Amino acid sequence: MSYVLAKSQNNEILEAGECGGAVTSILKYLLDEGLVDGVLALSPHDDVYDAFPVFVTDSEDLLKTAGSYHCAPTMIGDIVQKYFIDKKVAFTVKPCDMRAVEELITRHKINRDNIYMIGLNCGGTVSPVSGREMIDLFYEADPDDVVSEEIDKGQFIIELADGSEEAVKIHDLENEGYGRRSNCQRCDVKIPRKANIACGNWGAEDGWTFIEINDEKGQELIDGAKKAGILETKSPSDAAVEGRSKVENIMIKMAKKNQDATYPTVSEMTEWSRCISCYACRDVCPICWCFENCELNKPYFKDEANIPPVPIAFQGVRLSHMSFSCVDCGQCDDVCPMDIPVSLIFDKLQKKYYNRTGYVAGVSDDIKPPLYSPEKTEL
Known part of the structure; x- marks a missing residue:
């Protein structure tokens, strides 16, 4: 280095x-x-x-x-x-x-x-929708007049079309429910x-x-x-x-x-009870790669008699398949129609896996994830 x-x-x-x-x-x-x-x-x-x-x-x-x-x-x-x-x-x-x-x-x-x-x-990213709302509420500016933005020295800074800048402390924004995405x-x-x-x-x-x-x-x-x-x-x-x-x-x-x-605030089973098994979290996850061969596409996971379907099998498979490899990107939170804090649950479990094994998803060199194979095979 x-x-x-x-x-x-x-x-x-x-x-x-x-x-x-x-x-x-x-x-x-x-x-x-x-x-x-x-x-x-x-x-x-x-x-x-x-x-x-x-x-x-x-x-x-x-x-x-x-x-x-x-x-x-x-x-x-x-x-x-x-x-x-x-x-x-x-x-x-x-x-x-x-x-x-x-x-x-x-x-x-x-x-x-x-x-x-x-x-x-x-230092983090901001949801595009809440970003516009945030600027409208906390800055003396029209969101449409913003030509660039940056996060620096603990502030979210915007530059306007007239060349002027405005800044608000990230801490103040987040205390009001804005600022960086929760996973960030x-x-x-x-x-x-x-x-x-x-x-x-x-x-x-x-x-x-x-x-x-x-x-x-x-x-x-x-x-x-x-x-x-x-x-x-x-x-x-x-x-x-x-x-x-x-x-x-x-x-x-x-x-x-x-x-x-945040980790103590979430109860997995309580949150999963709202899941409608829409598969949006799976489809957007960067670690879920098996697509057509996905176990969750198999007929025995489809429960057409129950609308919405029982979610525990769906989420259980996802957790067992890749929670240890969750990188906490927050994409699943962005697409969940039921506002389930999916990334918080997965990140919480990834940290538990880290405490047991020392494995940090996408960072560890000397420890391999449990589904690792040295051969180029479908896992």
Whole structure:
């Protein structure tokens, strides 16, 4: 592991990107050098609350994807395994994205040799719907006037079309039921260290990106982008490294506090009683990969005589199949029509599994999940 500060040598990227534009520059380098078939990134649609995944094959189009989108909690790993399994692809990952990709690599659903993971330090994401409501309620601004947003120094900061900025403390927003998604509030993996590099503004000087280089592939990325003349780097000061570590540790402590506060509040059986077995949580889960062969599609799980069907078998299979591999991405919460805190239940059980075995989903190297097979077989 080593550290560098980096910024783009491309003026357009430098202006459009966040904290130095290093991420967009590295992605451009990969495309221009033909090292990947394409880049999977997020691009805004109508506004900052509506970013969606795009597959970029022309580096000139990367400019549209520059910047951060905290109101677009998309899971990249799920998209890669479903649509780009046979391509060489680069993509950015939040910690939960990285963990999902690692779990899918373990299941032989993604080939590590075909991917570049550009990690993004993450303080959390915001639901696009509640994000608009939040800005309308707590900021002196029209949500439609917001052109960019960021989370920095404990604040959710918005930039308006006139160039002005407004900020509100995340803590104050969350006390009112807004701010980061609930799964993000309890997430204790803040830096995606199994990505090739991990980038962010923690510890960075103004106009620079702080990059943690995590493996040989990551070092080759930095060296190649520098040689291509698109990236400038320098060493961070000891104070910058220490400052970044301090931010990470503070956020982890906050997450642990939220875990202690929320885990005791949920009763699995009480919550499951509302389940209508719509399968939405299964379909959106980045770890559920078996699709047509899914055990839950078998006739003996269908109970057409009971509407809604009895949920315990459905949820029991899901829990036994992948609760130990839950990465707490919160996608299941987003789609549940009955407002069941699915991710809270799964994350709570994943932590119990960790306490017994030491296994952290998508993070542990020396411990394998119980459904691991060294062979490329359907598990």
